[in-house]
Amino acid sequence: MFLFLVIALAVVVAAVTLAVVGGGEGTGPLPEAAPQRLHDPLPQDRPVDRSDVDHLRFPLAARGYRMEDVDDALNRLAAELAERDARIADLESALAGVQTSRQHHVSFEKPASEDEQ
Numbered sequence: 001m002f003l004f005l006v007i008a009l010a011v012v013v014a015a016v017t018l019a020v021v022g023g024g025e026g027t028g029p030l031p032e033a034a035p036q037r038l039h040d041p042l043p044q045d046r047p048v049d050r051s052d053v054d055h056l057r058f059p060l061a062a063r064g065y066r067m068e069d070v071d072d073a074l075n076r077l078a079a080e081l082a083e084r085d086a087r088i089a090d091l092e093s094a095l096a097g098v099q100t101s102r103q104h105h106v107s108f109e110k111p112a113s114e115d116e117q
Contacts, residue, residue: 037069042076053077 037059042048056073058065 037066041069042073048077048080
């Protein structure tokens with residue numbers, strides 16, 4: 001029984017080796033697979049929103065994800081976040097300026113009621 005299992009294992013290993021290296025048919029080893037690319041990149045014609053990030057899926061490579069695709073997506077997100085942060089800072093400073101100017105023009109006198117007139 002042990003000898004049968006050893007022979008069966010040798011046959012399986014030989015078959016897998018022939019399939020990978022090429023079984024003498026002249027076709028050579030297995031053909032190289034074309035690398036997968038990011039199918040749905042982040043939109044270039046409009047700002048990125050939450051649904052774009054939620055639907056972003058990176059294709060798998062030999063050792064995880066393709067670094068180029070991940071780097072491109074992260075660089076795009078970082079640029080958009082920096083742009084939004086700058087816009088928020090501009091709007092907050094404009095709002096603070098408006099609030100400061102209103103405080104200088106606000107009258108603190110109590111308006112006269114109809115009973116007092």
